[in-house]
Amino acid sequence: MKQDYAVIGLGRFGGSVCRELSMEGMDVLAIDIDEEKVNEFKNIASYAVIADSTDEATLKELGIKNIDHVIVSIGDNIQASILTTVILTDLEIKKITVKAQSDYHEKILNKIGADQVVHPERDMGKRIAHSVISNNILDY
Numbered sequence: 001m002k003q004d005y006a007v008i009g010l011g012r013f014g015g016s017v018c019r020e021l022s023m024e025g026m027d028v029l030a031i032d033i034d035e036e037k038v039n040e041f042k043n044i045a046s047y048a049v050i051a052d053s054t055d056e057a058t059l060k061e062l063g064i065k066n067i068d069h070v071i072v073s074i075g076d077n078i079q080a081s082i083l084t085t086v087i088l089t090d091l092e093i094k095k096i097t098v099k100a101q102s103d104y105h106e107k108i109l110n111k112i113g114a115d116q117v118v119h120p121e122r123d124m125g126k127r128i129a130h131s132v133i134s135n136n137i138l139d140y
């Protein structure tokens with residue numbers, strides 16, 4: 001089933017999510033406050049716009065309410081990440097995935113209603129550790 005997605009924050013993680021979704025033929029609205037980042041995604045995403053996601057009126061104007069799944073990938077600025085998530089939960093977006101920067105950040109995101117919280121560095125570290133162990137067992 002085809003869904004509409006929005007990716008807010010086009011750093012390494014958000015950029016990679018945006019690229020993959022677009023390559024899979026999904027409609028993606030790419031949002032970043034930084035013009036250079038947005039220009040990078042002009043030919044990749046369906047729409048790429050410069051916007052501050054902490055501004056509720058702007059998100060509404062962009063039609064964020066019609067999007068099925070929003071992925072928030074603002075890591076460094078925890079305040080912006082939290083504020084954006086609160087706005088999205090208030091707007092009753094169907095599914096909200098948020099990238100967390102720390103365990104504390106993750107706890108807050110869960111409390112304010114994010115549907116899915118990802119912690120890419122930590123999760124990938126765990127996966128690699130398990131894959132190293134299982135490869136060692138197979139080698140043995």
Ligand code: ATP
Binds near residue numbers: 013
């Ligand atoms: P990565 O490790 O995935 O590169 P990061 O979590 O360190 O990313 P940040 O630099 O914190 O990434 O932010 C990711 C993106 O979010 C940046 O491109 C930044 O411009 C954008 N961003 C930060 N604040 C806002 C905001 N209020 N509205 C929209 N985009 C924002």
